Amino acid sequence: MDPSETPNEDLPNPSNFPRPCSSVYSDHFALQDLVYQVDDLMRDGQLDTIEQLERENSILQEEVAQYQRTWDAILEIFDEAFDTALLLRCSLEECEDGISVAQADWLALWGVRDVTEVGNWI
Numbered sequence: 001m002d003p004s005e006t007p008n009e010d011l012p013n014p015s016n017f018p019r020p021c022s023s024v025y026s027d028h029f030a031l032q033d034l035v036y037q038v039d040d041l042m043r044d045g046q047l048d049t050i051e052q053l054e055r056e057n058s059i060l061q062e063e064v065a066q067y068q069r070t071w072d073a074i075l076e077i078f079d080e081a082f083d084t085a086l087l088l089r090c091s092l093e094e095c096e097d098g099i100s101v102a103q104a105d106w107l108a109l110w111g112v113r114d115v116t117e118v119g120n121w122i
Contacts, residue, residue: 107113
């Protein structure tokens, strides 16, 4: 035997040393620890999901508020346009009435009594 070689008897026997303390190598593998780790990961995932949903909900609430403000502005413009249309209609009716009175006064000034004699000459 070569002097640089060591006999197998000099090597430490692995069965004489205890296994390292780890859940993988321990004799009492803690399945409950694994369940707790899975629960923690699921809880973390759920918390992330909840946070994401809260952010999305906040964005949607702001969009709904913006749409409500826009809708209110549209209704206000519509109300103003409707009031303007009514005012124009009333003004047009007053104008037509005024034209009729002016025509009658003009004809009366010249002594024309029946409008059908002259027709619509203005």
